[in-house]
Amino acid sequence: MSNANTHVNVVTESLDNIQRIKAVAPGLHANGACALCILRATQVPIGPAYLQPQADIHRALEIDTSVASTASACSLCLSILSPDIFDQITLKYKEQAFDSSTVCISVELPKSIYIRQRSMQIYVKSAVIDLKDVIKYISGNRIAEACDVAIDGDSDMRIECAFRHEETLLDHQFLVDREGSSIKIKSFRKKGIDYTTGDSLGAVLAELSKCDDSVVASKFGSPPPLVKTAAEIESLVFRRASLFIGGRYLKLQRNISQTPFVVDGKRMTELSVSEVIGEPIKELALCDSYNLVGSGREDADVRMLGDGRPFYIECINPRKTNISQDLISQIEDQLIQENSPVQCRLLQIIKPEDTRIIKEGEENKTKHYCALVWFASVLSKETLEEINQVGSSEIVLQQNTPIRVLHRRSPLVRPRKLLRLEITHIEGHFYKVRIESEAGTYIKEFVHGDLGRTSPSLSSLAGGIVADILELDVENVSLDFPPKSV
Structure with a gap:
């Protein structure tokens, strides 16, 4: 059996009332809905059917794609559900090489998506499967397969994806123009850039909830108006919970600051404790940046002797957290071998809650x-x-x-x-x-x-x-x- 036939079978097996769906699918296609949005609009539960190629979904629903829609992009999801979008997300995440075994995904959609979803619900006279849930399901499966991770809503590894669609930026204008509208738009200019406030997503959704279906259908349209362009990824951020590495540092020479000491762009000390210890930790954790937090601080001209000063390094957005103690201890050994004026001891990964000891110790x-x-x-x-x-x-x-x-x-x-x-x-x-x-x-x-x-x-x-x-x-x-x- 060919892959295409297998995909078709997966789709048909997922549909409880395939004849009803086949009856309305051509109309939805003609009105600009992509294959996945046809599944959404006909209340097909999120599952394997959404992972199949769109051409095979069309075939399963017996949609004649030779009768092309005049839309260049999906009028319901703005082509956010196109394979290219998921390819971008998966590829970018894989390039970052995070060693997390789990990941969770958050999505920020254009305001117009919610208006178009309401418009389609009016057209099909039933609820439409939420777009965010579909995006999370498909991207989650793609990333899980490509990067060998599990999808977990409580994961400390987050993928945050925001979309933008210039063509439909004013889809909510009919809500602003309504008599008695609660949306009050204010415009202002800051540093040569024009800004508007008042039409936040929350404000738009609140006003949309007050509208009868007849108002939405007459003022905006139902089904949703066709679009010529696809939405784009505005920002794609990979954000992981910080990794904390604690220890005690010694400062064996004077004129070394705890953190970089810069005045008017000029360094006042050649070395800082945070850089001497933080840079090798940064290389180990492959983090974006780091912060050193000490249990107090001595002046640059004061040595720190004895057992050293308690401190921790916060590694911000680390790619690697599964770091062996041997590798961490090598940082201590390397500083000794280099006869560095800054040494550290008892270096180890600590729990986030352990950092409270440093703060509480300020008083005791x-x-x-x-x-x-x-x-x-x-x-x-x-x-x-x-x-x-x-x-x-x-x-x-x-x-x-x-x-x-x-x-x-x-x-x-x-x-x-x-x-x-x-x-x-x-x-x-x-x-x-x-x-x-x-x-x-x-x-x-x-x-x-x-x-x-x-x-x-x-x-x-x-x-x-x-x-x-x-x-x-x-x-x-x-x-x-x-x-x-x-």
């Missing part, structure tokens, strides 16, 4: 610092003992927003706790200061006082002797992250 974590401090005068032994005595207990600071960040933070006084403070003399005017503080404490301002905006300060604890911080290291961020894998 504590940090340990080591600072090299210069005093204008050498401190006496008694002064050192007094500072260490005070530092053995909790100190509550009142920190006004530092002058250096006033341009980006609200001017507020924030209480901050120092849990431990210890100072030791190195030589001359130089001292080592160790501090344990709660999150959000400005350590540099605590040392020099920020012109009195932080109180008390190390300078004030030393009897008002001018102090300045020369070097600062973060030695520990006490946050349990990333969570241990089960």
